[in-house]
């Protein structure tokens with residue numbers, strides 16, 4: 403029988419959950435408890451960002467239990483709970499209340515993508531619309547977690563596409579000796595709330611093969627080619643050069659943040675593009 407090409411489950415291009423998973427995969431000494439949502443895929447390749455996940459809404463209570471029951475081997479590790487907006491409202495916020503009441507110490511990543519992404523983008527009290535698509539009061543997550551007892555200084559809002567900021571914030575908050583909540587603020591890329599921009603491309607001459615953008619896990623980015631070179635130390639090293647599928651890329655800009663040599667750019671329209679665009683109105 404012929405071999406099946408490996409296609410692990412993955413997130414969507416420009417998914418706002420990619421940034422948090424990328425950040426978690428770059429920070430050491432964390433015990434990370436996931437929950438049920440698209441971000442559960444963060445347990446897999448290339449992020450390996452979750453250590454465990456049991457059932458919907460359980461992440462905060464599990465994290466609190468791990469914090470209270472920690473032994474010598476993980477005394478110096480920080481505990482992180484990862485949960486989405488709708489799961490937090492469904493069953494997660496009770497765990498936060500319990501954690502505050504019992505003086506736990508967990509960093510919560512509250513990934514607000516303004517939808518129930520995994521089941522098709524349904525509305526929830528945090529989206530500003532009801533299930534019929536009509537305007538509805540929109541819950542303020544920052545106010546909610548403050549009301550549950552998190553100190554305002556420990557409630558941090560972040561754009562998950564700003565990867566260096568995301569990594570820095572998680573590093574900072576996991577060092578705190580009290581509960582903190584990091585709330586992301588980009589919509590699911592499959593909903594109408596998401597704004598599609600011009601796709602990016604990789605300039606092959608500038609790509610050094612570092613593979614950083616591929617580690618982001620965006621499915622619009624793929625391996626263009628691999629090369630084995632000999633490093634100064636004499637050891638052989640594999641370079642991984644990237645390319646971006648312009649049909650899948652939504653122009654979110656996230657991968658640009660991973661590329662030191664500025665090899666990822668938004669191409670300027672050519673004269674041919676302009677002529678094609680002008681023609682329908684002529």
Ligand code: SF4
Pocket residue numbers: 415416601602620621622623646650651652653654655656657658
């Ligand atoms: S800009 Fe980069 S991260 Fe965003 S969709 Fe395009 S390839 Fe993916």
Ligand code: SF4
Pocket residue numbers: 604608609610611612613614615616642643644660661662663664665666
């Ligand atoms: S991050 Fe930049 S240099 Fe590194 S593989 Fe991607 S495009 Fe190439």
